[in-house]
Amino acid sequence: MSNLLSIQGLTKVYSSTPALYNVDLEIGSGHIIGLLGPNGSGKTTIIKIICGLLQPTAGKVLVDGHEVGVESKKIISYLPDHTYLNDNMTIHETILYFMDFYEDFDADRAYAMLEKLNINPDAKMKTLSKGTKEKVQLILVMSRRARLYILDEPIAGVDPAARDYILNTIISNYDPEATIIISTHLISDVENVLDDVIFLQNGQIALHSSVDDIRQNEGKSVDALFREVYRCLEN
Amino acid sequence: MSWNLDNDRPIFVQIVEHLQCDIVSGVYAPGQKIPSVRELATEASVNPNTMQRALSELERDGLMHSERTSGRFITEDITMIDKLKEELATKRIEDFLKQMERLGLSPREIKDLIAKKVKE
Numbered sequence: 397m398s399n400l401l402s403i404q405g406l407t408k409v410y411s412s413t414p415a416l417y418n419v420d421l422e423i424g425s426g427h428i429i430g431l432l433g434p435n436g437s438g439k440t441t442i443i444k445i446i447c448g449l450l451q452p453t454a455g456k457v458l459v460d461g462h463e464v465g466v467e468s469k470k471i472i473s474y475l476p477d478h479t480y481l482n483d484n485m486t487i488h489e490t491i492l493y494f495m496d497f498y499e500d501f502d503a504d505r506a507y508a509m510l511e512k513l514n515i516n517p518d519a520k521m522k523t524l525s526k527g528t529k530e531k532v533q534l535i536l537v538m539s540r541r542a543r544l545y546i547l548d549e550p551i552a553g554v555d556p557a558a559r560d561y562i563l564n565t566i567i568s569n570y571d572p573e574a575t576i577i578i579s580t581h582l583i584s585d586v587e588n589v590l591d592d593v594i595f596l597q598n599g600q601i602a603l604h605s606s607v608d609d610i611r612q613n614e615g616k617s618v619d620a621l622f623r624e625v626y627r628c629l630e631n
Numbered sequence: 632m633s634w635n636l637d638n639d640r641p642i643f644v645q646i647v648e649h650l651q652c653d654i655v656s657g658v659y660a661p662g663q664k665i666p667s668v669r670e671l672a673t674e675a676s677v678n679p680n681t682m683q684r685a686l687s688e689l690e691r692d693g694l695m696h697s698e699r700t701s702g703r704f705i706t707e708d709i710t711m712i713d714k715l716k717e718e719l720a721t722k723r724i725e726d727f728l729k730q731m732e733r734l735g736l737s738p739r740e741i742k743d744l745i746a747k748k749v750k751e
Contacts (some may be wrong), residue, residue: 428678445695506689560676568673588642588677608641617638 400425400544400575401446402599408441408453415441416599421456425543426572428510428589430607430618431579433625439579440477443548443598447474454630460543471499473542477549477579484521490521498540506539509565527554534562534596545576551585559566559585564570584619595625634675642677646685649675654694654705655716662707665695 402420407414407594423429433436444450446457447465448565480612487510510517513531515524524532529551537545548566550566551559556578559582566576580586587607589591595603602625610618634720636645653659672679679729686703689695693711697703704711731741 426680428680550663563676564673567676567679568669570669570679584638587638591678591680607678608643611639611641613694619638 400424400460400527402456402458403442403446404456406442406457407453408438408445408450409453414599414618416445419443419599419601419605421594421601422516423575426576427591428566428570428576428578430583430586430610431448431577431592431596432583432593433579434623437596438549438599439596441599443546443579447472447546455538471543472500472536473498473540475534475537475544475545475547476549477552479533481521481529481533481536484520486518486520487515488517490532490536491517494536500541502539502541505569506535507537509539509569511559513565515580527558530554531558531562534565538565541571543574545574546579549580550578551580551582556585563589570593584617585620585621587618590618595622597626634677636675636677642681643685643688646675646677646682647688649714650685650689651694651719655719659705661705661709661712663705664702667702682751730731 399422401421401423403419406416406419406421407417419438419442431439431442441450444482445452445460446464446467454615457464457579461470462468472552483492485493491506494506495503496618507517510526510532513535515532515535521529521532528565534547534550537547547566554562563586570576579585590607592604594601607618608610610616612619614621616624633707634649636642638721646722661663666674668679668683673684675682686695688718690697690703693708694705694706694715728741736744
């Protein structure tokens with residue numbers, strides 16, 4: 397059987413600048429993976445290709461054996477790095493909208509999480525603070541019963557207390573059969589919840605390892621290793 | 632992070648140590664059912680797979696056992712728990728003695744200082 401996510405020789409060139417170059421990657425079910433890299437390393441490009449929002453220049457992406465398309469989108473729940481929800485809808489209306497769009501959307505789960513985070517479903521999106529809006533978006537994305545969750549910078553705009561909330565939301569709603577890919581540069585905040593980390597550098601994979609292997613072998617946190625690796629490569 | 636984990640040692644090792652402490656100190660009584668993997672992972676703010684691996688390790692050591700449908704339980708073997716308690720305490724005392732040695736204290740001085748502190 398093929399892996400949940402299988403990427404071969406993936407290359408993306410913007411005009412003449414390569415954003416991804418010949419990336420091979422295999423990811424199985426039941427993992428939480430950190431996609432880490434400095435700005436411009438190709439994180440968002442690889443995510444957008446997996447989600448079908450960008451066409452690769454070369455290479456192949458299979459999601460649970462399906463090429464990127466209608467079938468792959470059914471099993472991927474994607475949190476983009478920007479807001480895309482309609483400001484004039486209430487949270488409740490947004491939930492109805494998601495129920496129409498995704499057959500795996502679990503409204504009970506969404507309402508339960510909103511209640512836990514003290515968010516009023518009757519509030520209009522535009523009245524929410526930036527952090528609350530991010531929480532709502534994450535709740536919507538995590539309320540799908542998807543196989544692959546892809547979260548692009550899910551905690552960037554929220555305060556540290558809310559980050560803990562969000563990470564706990566991710567852990568407590570995590571289905572052991574599903575895989576979550578989290579792209580971020582706030583490594584120290586997330587490294588305890590990750591199984592594996594992938595370091596991207598100039599559009600290529602510089603390292604793919606488990607968090608505990610890094611700590612065991614290097615005697616330092618992933619965050620410390622990241623700072624070291626990228627300082628070296630820049631010289 | 633509610634479990635206060637160091638960021639330079641494997642998380643798995645630290646979870647095992649934390650649970651061992653909870654067992655010997657009686658946070659979880661012998662024979663008591665422990666929370667689910669998901670609950671424990673949420674409490675510790677760690678990856679559920681890492682929590683699962685730590686629990687399996689403790690099961691291999693005999694400190695816990697799982698029953699197919701009803702969950703995971705602490706061992707009722709009090710001798711085993713007492714033995715672990717002694718091992719953990721011995722390890723900490725050895726570490727402590729090494730530090731005192733580095734401060735240049737003789738065994739006699741260490742003993743006197745401890746006796747004084749315990750009395751307080």
